[in-house]
Amino acid sequence: MHDSEKLQKMLEVIRDEMLPLAECQVSKGNNIFGGAILRTDTLTSVMVGSDNSAENPLFHGVVDTLNRFFKLPVRPDPGELIFLATHDPCPMCAAALALAGFKELWVLFGYKDIEDTFGVQAGAQVYREVFGVEGTRPENAFFTKHSLKKAVATSPDKEALGELLDEIEKRYETLGVKDTDNPRSEERAG
Numbered sequence: 001m002h003d004s005e006k007l008q009k010m011l012e013v014i015r016d017e018m019l020p021l022a023e024c025q026v027s028k029g030n031n032i033f034g035g036a037i038l039r040t041d042t043l044t045s046v047m048v049g050s051d052n053s054a055e056n057p058l059f060h061g062v063v064d065t066l067n068r069f070f071k072l073p074v075r076p077d078p079g080e081l082i083f084l085a086t087h088d089p090c091p092m093c094a095a096a097l098a099l100a101g102f103k104e105l106w107v108l109f110g111y112k113d114i115e116d117t118f119g120v121q122a123g124a125q126v127y128r129e130v131f132g133v134e135g136t137r138p139e140n141a142f143f144t145k146h147s148l149k150k151a152v153a154t155s156p157d158k159e160a161l162g163e164l165l166d167e168i169e170k171r172y173e174t175l176g177v178k179d180t181d182n183p184r185s186e187e188r189a190g
């Protein structure tokens with residue numbers, strides 16, 4: 001599949017499957033973060049998930065997607081699939097993807113977007129405070145992480161893809177986000 005076609009199909013999965021699920025989940029008090037597991041050859045979704053932290057604070061978008069995927073009675077090998085995350089994963093989700101065996105990870109919004117546009121600090125705080133790092137290494141022994149926004153920006157079809165990307169970004173920005181309280185933040189502020 002041509003690179004532009006691959007990018008377009010991933011953006012369409014976000015617009016047509018991940019955003020509607022996120023809108024539904026947000027209306028139930030959850031966060032906006034979501035994931036999709038795609039077949040490498042057709043870029044069609046095997047599973048889509050979205051943050052379910054109202055039920056359990058560990059059920060982030062990636063974890064919810066993995067939970068749904070591993071309940072499938074018959075499922076492809078994760079190493080043969082693509083994991084698409086709306087947002088660059090927090091440490092828990094990044095580790096979950098590595099341990100589940102995914103090798104190809106795509107993210108829409110990066111860590112800077114998460115902090116600056118969405119105002120969510122929790123994942124970045126855990127990276128910095130617990131591990132002393134700023135995020136995942138894009139190339140590591142478990143997976144390679146690609147940025148959808150960067151790939152669109154350098155694509156020969158960036159104008160058409162950019163329109164679709166803008167539409168998606170605007171819809172995510174209108175969805176409310178909630179941050180996880182750091183249990184020691186008040187103690188420090190005080």
Ligand SMILES: [Zn+2]
Binds near residue numbers: 061062089090094
């Ligand atoms: Zn997470």
